[in-house]
Amino acid sequence: MTAENGRSDIPGLDSTRLILLGTKGGPRPSITRANPANLVVAGGAVILVDCGYGVTRRLLEAGFHPHEVRTILITHHHSDHTLELGPLLYNAWIGGLDEPVDVWGPPPLHGLIRGFLQSMSFDIGIRIADEGRVDPRHLVRVHEFREGGVLFEDGNLRVSAARVHHPPLADAYAFRIDASDRAIVLSGDTTPCPELISLARDADVLVHEVLHPDGIDRLASGLRQARLLREHLSASHTLTEAVGKIAASARVGKLVLTHLVPGDDAAITEDMWLDQPTRDFGKAVFVGHDLQPF
Numbered sequence: 031m032t033a034e035n036g037r038s039d040i041p042g043l044d045s046t047r048l049i050l051l052g053t054k055g056g057p058r059p060s061i062t063r064a065n066p067a068n069l070v071v072a073g074g075a076v077i078l079v080d081c082g083y084g085v086t087r088r089l090l091e092a093g094f095h096p097h098e099v100r101t102i103l104i105t106h107h108h109s110d111h112t113l114e115l116g117p118l119l120y121n122a123w124i125g126g127l128d129e130p131v132d133v134w135g136p137p138p139l140h141g142l143i144r145g146f147l148q149s150m151s152f153d154i155g156i157r158i159a160d161e162g163r164v165d166p167r168h169l170v171r172v173h174e175f176r177e178g179g180v181l182f183e184d185g186n187l188r189v190s191a192a193r194v195h196h197p198p199l200a201d202a203y204a205f206r207i208d209a210s211d212r213a214i215v216l217s218g219d220t221t222p223c224p225e226l227i228s229l230a231r232d233a234d235v236l237v238h239e240v241l242h243p244d245g246i247d248r249l250a251s252g253l254r255q256a257r258l259l260r261e262h263l264s265a266s267h268t269l270t271e272a273v274g275k276i277a278a279s280a281r282v283g284k285l286v287l288t289h290l291v292p293g294d295d296a297a298i299t300e301d302m303w304l305d306q307p308t309r310d311f312g313k314a315v316f317v318g319h320d321l322q323p324f
């Protein structure tokens with residue numbers, strides 16, 4: 031394993047691959063789908079996009095170890111995208127991480143990571159003294175950003191971000207990963223917005239969040255804060271009736287639906303997810319499942 035630019039010598043890193051790790055949108059955990067996370071292997075790098083609850087287990091199931099991830103991109107600070115960031119970093123450290131991992135995301139990324147490591151300081155202190163481990167606080171490089179554009183690039187890979195529209199958060203981003211053979215775009219959480227369409231222009235794969243209208247009322251029923259939930263969902267996410275049109279406007283090669291809301295309601299069938307987006311896009315649309323490769 032080499033430290034340079036986050037690349038490693040793990041076999042099979044030559045061609046670009048996307049593996050969905052968690053496809054359920056929203057903070058509630060589920061036994062059928064993990065919360066949002068995606069793995070992109072590109073340009074010799076192992077990149078994790080978001081760290082929802084369940085990410086460590088899904089990463090292991092996908093055949094990767096936490097310490098093999100050297101780049102983490104966080105789209106925004108809703109807990110379904112960040113809840114397991116700290117534990118994943120801890121698991122990388124305890125698994126033998128001895129070279130830096132770069133974490134990119136909007137503020138308060140520094141505070142989130144510092145706070146987690148602080149909460150574990152008793153255990154970390156014991157393991158440094160007792161097991162001779164490197165201090166994990168020296169292994170995590172945090173890169174906070176608030177502007178879109180190219181975040182970093184080298185000869186094999188370019189990673190770009192675009193600010194998207196996900197109220198009430200001001201800082202929510204989509205990412206584009208360009209490798210020599212493929213371009214993959216991940217929407218993060220967003221309403222339909224021109225910034226996402228520009229970022230995704232001519233990409234091979236668009237991984238996009240989606241909300242099914244039939245599921246909203248069922249999801250909200252029985253909840254005390256039903257009205258608020260309904261308002262939040264419809265004002266800050268993308269419905270099935272819009273997502274296919276976005277993919278068509280961006281002229282992407284294929285559309286992968288993820289961050290499904292509701293993600294664990296059997297009454298919303300695969301055909302129901304696909305129907306409208308397939309008609310609007312006219313090309314391949316997939317309903318994402320955990321551990322599905324593209």
Ligand SMILES: [Zn+2]
Pocket residue numbers: 055056066108110111219289
């Ligand atoms: Zn979300």
Ligand SMILES: [Zn+2]
Pocket residue numbers: 106108196219
């Ligand atoms: Zn969100």
